[in-house]
Amino acid sequence: MTAGTRPGDAGDAAAPLLQLVLASLDDDQAQEVVTIALAGKSSVADHMVIASGRSTRQVAAMAQKLAERIKQHGFGPVRLEGLPAADWVLLDAGDVVVHLFRPEVRSFYNLERMWSLGDPAAASGAGQA
Template identity: 45%
Template sequence: MRKDINLENAPQKGHCSITAVEEGFFLIADSLKIILNSLEDAKAGDIVSINIQDRSSFADYMVLASARSQRHLSAVTGYLLRNWKNSGRGQVRVEGLSGGGWVLIDTGDIIVHLFRPEIRALYDLEKIWLARD
């Protein structure tokens, strides 16, 4: 089960950051939908998205998800990156592919954290970011 914003209530045009790419502009809500759907399709667990627009200068949303093992983490990462590339949304920065149990994907407006469960529990980013509400 995924916990996230209701995309129907996502910021509307004029109140939403826009990511520029060669072929046009994309609303953050559309980018977020690609990420969340990709994570669900890849069987990532405990998917959470957090709106950090008012609390952060580096991103508008943070998405967290768990993978069952290092192998599953690599597969989820690969699936998400392929879907992102196929959507034409441009380059992303990726850290943590070396096998540490935590992969960070920076799309510019959305930061995605993919964890093995024990690493996610150790850092507990949900508690840090949700406590600020």
């Protein structure tokens, strides 16, 4: 997906997975949801989603529910990292990588700035909760 396109545009094979991720995070009341298109920046995934939870308990619950929903919808198993501490949980769903943070940890690492550097259109607040 290139800057300026929206999830679900023709040619974006990851769009259904991205929409599921965004809907799940919205249902679980994730805060400050940001989507970054990685096409042309990384071969690891097509999209990165970054969101915050209010506490380690909420971050862990969002991660577990999201992993279950992705698997139930037929997108395959999800790799989870960081679940025991739940300060920063990474979900690798293939075409979509999701970072869930506690707010303090998110501001410390500031992934949005790192990945959208030089491309202000790459980070989009669409889907913010």
